[in-house]
Amino acid sequence: MSRFFSTKYNGLTPYTPGEQPKIDNLIKLNTNESPYPPSEKAFEEGKKAMNKLNLYSDPECKILHEKLSEILGVKSSQVLCTNGSDEILNFAFMAFCDKDHPIVFPDITYGFYPVFAELNNIPYEEIPLKDDFSIDPEDYIGINKNIVIANPNAPTGMCMPLSDIERIVKSNPDNIVIIDEAYVDFGGESAVCLIDKYDNLLVTQTFSKSRSFAGARLGFGVACDSIINDLNTIKYSTNPYNINMMTMFAGYGVLCDEEYTKKNIREIINTREYTVNELKDLGFSVLDSKTNFIFAKHCEKSGEYVYGKLREAGILVRHFDKDRIMDYNRITIGTMEDMKQMITVLKNII
Numbered sequence: 001m002s003r004f005f006s007t008k009y010n011g012l013t014p015y016t017p018g019e020q021p022k023i024d025n026l027i028k029l030n031t032n033e034s035p036y037p038p039s040e041k042a043f044e045e046g047k048k049a050m051n052k053l054n055l056y057s058d059p060e061c062k063i064l065h066e067k068l069s070e071i072l073g074v075k076s077s078q079v080l081c082t083n084g085s086d087e088i089l090n091f092a093f094m095a096f097c098d099k100d101h102p103i104v105f106p107d108i109t110y111g112f113y114p115v116f117a118e119l120n121n122i123p124y125e126e127i128p129l130k131d132d133f134s135i136d137p138e139d140y141i142g143i144n145k146n147i148v149i150a151n152p153n154a155p156t157g158m159c160m161p162l163s164d165i166e167r168i169v170k171s172n173p174d175n176i177v178i179i180d181e182a183y184v185d186f187g188g189e190s191a192v193c194l195i196d197k198y199d200n201l202l203v204t205q206t207f208s209k210s211r212s213f214a215g216a217r218l219g220f221g222v223a224c225d226s227i228i229n230d231l232n233t234i235k236y237s238t239n240p241y242n243i244n245m246m247t248m249f250a251g252y253g254v255l256c257d258e259e260y261t262k263k264n265i266r267e268i269i270n271t272r273e274y275t276v277n278e279l280k281d282l283g284f285s286v287l288d289s290k291t292n293f294i295f296a297k298h299c300e301k302s303g304e305y306v307y308g309k310l311r312e313a314g315i316l317v318r319h320f321d322k323d324r325i326m327d328y329n330r331i332t333i334g335t336m337e338d339m340k341q342m343i344t345v346l347k348n349i350i
């Protein structure tokens with residue numbers, strides 16, 4: 001730390017992203033990326049940005065907002081694109097939380113939430129998941145604090161029904177409820193259909209998973225106009241050009257090829273079901289996943305052992321050093337070939 005670092009960041013522990021190692025022939029199943037390239041349309045449209053790079057990108061992000069709103073069935077004024085959904089989550093923490101408006105979230109969930117809270121000096125409370133790793137909606141009913149829930153949750157992969165989400169939103173009318181739907185396309189129920197009914201709901205999604213766009217950094221939020229206006233105030237006070245020209249054009253291309261996205265989602269779900277069955281045969285218990293990853297623990301071998309042995313074999317998964325989940329590994333669903341290779345390695349290990 002330099003002697004100039006502001007004391008307001010004393011004790012801030014930054015988020016630890018999953019590794020991005022440059023190892024030849026590595027099977028990379030550690031950061032929930034898509035194993036498939038983005039749609040050809042993304043390449044076609046993205047190229048059009050190249051000779052415009054002397055100009056700033058459109059701060060209103062018009063082409064993306066219009067296309068997205070058409071797909072989601074909302075008004076374009078109800079959508080805001082950001083540099084990954086991490087950015088809109090941070091904007092929301094900045095916009096709606098402070099020392100008088102604390103936030104709550106599950107004890108086992110996306111590791112960035114406590115970092116956003118600490119960064120912005122926001123008091124937070126972690127509510128334990130049930131023993132089966134599900135979220136108990138009753139814990140959040142009328143809690144009268146801001147709430148962020150990943151649905152499906154990460155790293156468990158488990159999903160809450162929309163009816164429970166609605167009960168939570170409805171019972172906390174004076175607080176913001178953020179539903180982080182980064183993985184919703186793989187089997188969850190989206191809460192976007194509730195935004196006209198509740199002015200305290202913000203739904204966030206990402207292009208990083210189902211749309212094969214993690215490296216392009218594109219996420220978005222959907223909410224009533226007034227929430228989007230507040231988020232825009234934060235955006236225009238930090239980085240009005242938060243979506244770069246290439247991502248804006250290529251992202252538009254992605255949205256013009258919904259068929260390709262749907263085909264990849266189907267493929268990932270099929271591969272997930274295959275992997276779950278094979279893992280169960282090998283003595284793993286696997287939580288019910290509605291995402292592009294699974295959370296699995298072996299009946300005898302420790303999580304660290306499985307992680308280490310897979311790594312030796314050139315397969316990278318994610319292991320968390322946190323008490324309740326140390327026995328587990330989070331395994332991203334790759335191609336069918338990737339998963340067959342992982343199962344072969346596991347058969348030798350176990």
Ligand code: PMP
Pocket residue numbers: 083084085086087110150153154180182205206207208214218219
């Ligand atoms: N929410 C959850 C639950 C995630 O797992 C991730 C991905 N790490 C994100 C949000 C952020 O994704 P991105 O910034 O790539 O949109």
